[in-house]
Amino acid sequence: MTTKKAKIILAIETSCDETAAAVIRGFGKQVEVLSNIISSQIDIHQKYGGVVPEIAAREHVYNVLPVIKEALEQAGITHNELDAIAVTQGPGLITSLHIGTESAKALAFVWQKPLILVHHVESHLYANFIDNTAIKFPAMVLTVSGGHTALYLMAGHGDLKLIGETIDDAAGEAFDKSAQLMNLGYPGGPLVSSEAKKWEGQKNPKYLEIDLPRPMLNKPNFNFSFSGLKTALLYQLQKDKNWKKRIPEYCFELQEAIVETLVKKTIKAAEKYHTSTILLAGGVSANQRLRQYLVEYAKLKLPNVKVNIPDLRYTTDNAAMVGACAYFKLKAGKSTKNNATITADPNLELN
Numbered sequence: 001m002t003t004k005k006a007k008i009i010l011a012i013e014t015s016c017d018e019t020a021a022a023v024i025r026g027f028g029k030q031v032e033v034l035s036n037i038i039s040s041q042i043d044i045h046q047k048y049g050g051v052v053p054e055i056a057a058r059e060h061v062y063n064v065l066p067v068i069k070e071a072l073e074q075a076g077i078t079h080n081e082l083d084a085i086a087v088t089q090g091p092g093l094i095t096s097l098h099i100g101t102e103s104a105k106a107l108a109f110v111w112q113k114p115l116i117l118v119h120h121v122e123s124h125l126y127a128n129f130i131d132n133t134a135i136k137f138p139a140m141v142l143t144v145s146g147g148h149t150a151l152y153l154m155a156g157h158g159d160l161k162l163i164g165e166t167i168d169d170a171a172g173e174a175f176d177k178s179a180q181l182m183n184l185g186y187p188g189g190p191l192v193s194s195e196a197k198k199w200e201g202q203k204n205p206k207y208l209e210i211d212l213p214r215p216m217l218n219k220p221n222f223n224f225s226f227s228g229l230k231t232a233l234l235y236q237l238q239k240d241k242n243w244k245k246r247i248p249e250y251c252f253e254l255q256e257a258i259v260e261t262l263v264k265k266t267i268k269a270a271e272k273y274h275t276s277t278i279l280l281a282g283g284v285s286a287n288q289r290l291r292q293y294l295v296e297y298a299k300l301k302l303p304n305v306k307v308n309i310p311d312l313r314y315t316t317d318n319a320a321m322v323g324a325c326a327y328f329k330l331k332a333g334k335s336t337k338n339n340a341t342i343t344a345d346p347n348l349e350l351n
């Protein structure tokens, strides 16, 4: 008789400007996070208004080994106990990705462990599977981050079909670029969101005078387009001498336009493909308005569909989600034989 043993995975994520390492334990359908360490570079990049790839790569070099060491220590795990090492292979910034993949390859070689290569967007959706064994397939997955906005039909683990995606900017990019137009700083998403709250928080908010488009909302496909929204905002700011005094109102309407478009298309897609579940994933899924709108609108339109939203800790880039994704790959026999030809791929396709 064989007894099933839990799998312990060290996961590494360096696709953009967070150096992250985590240790997860997987058993059956369950994924538990033993440690989740993130060294963020936001403070360093803030003064440039965005991520500077060369600086990001240099910071990853400084941080990657201390972050991995801390992840192992906090989990109380020695490298002998690891079943595999997982790493984000792409997509992302090539200079950043290299630091993670080369570190993972070196450790896998020295410690003689299998290597699991993970797609960044797929790993985001696995944030939903941490401490959650109740997700039913098929699921409609909305992935919204700084680089990606897409809807996937997930029939099971490792079985993703692209249903629609942005034809230009990602939703996170729309937040970031619009924030730049209003000189709010970087990253734009959380800043726009907190400005929008000020408008919501007014005791007697004036009637909203700003009106931004809901791009592609009524198109019969599931694609998105957010670059026109940013341009529409720019035109409105240019026409308004008082825009600096009305930033909360602009941010409120911008957030509503992005959120409404994302949610309504997701619900339409879930309805068309008869999914049991809707999963939200990616950095923009940290947005409180998006989380609330999706839950409320789904309850109204598709009361039998269960909406799952990841824990806030696992929404923006982290390695716990990479570990969760890797665990299901390992279960399916998808670890890679570690060798020198494995490289980071900034344009890695999903599947």
Ligand code: KG4
Pocket (backbone or CB within 6 Å): 016, 144, 145, 146, 147, 148, 171, 172, 173, 175, 176, 187, 188, 189, 190, 193, 282, 283, 284, 285, 286, 287, 288, 315, 316, 317
């Ligand atoms: O997934 P992520 O950490 O990195 C990428 O893979 O891109 O996502 C970062 C994006 C940024 O565009 C950031 O502005 C956005 O997620 N974001 C948010 C919020 N927190 C992060 N957007 C809206 N509201 C938020 N609270």
Ligand code: ZN
Pocket (backbone or CB within 6 Å): 120, 124, 145, 146, 282, 283, 316, 317
């Ligand atoms: Zn991401």
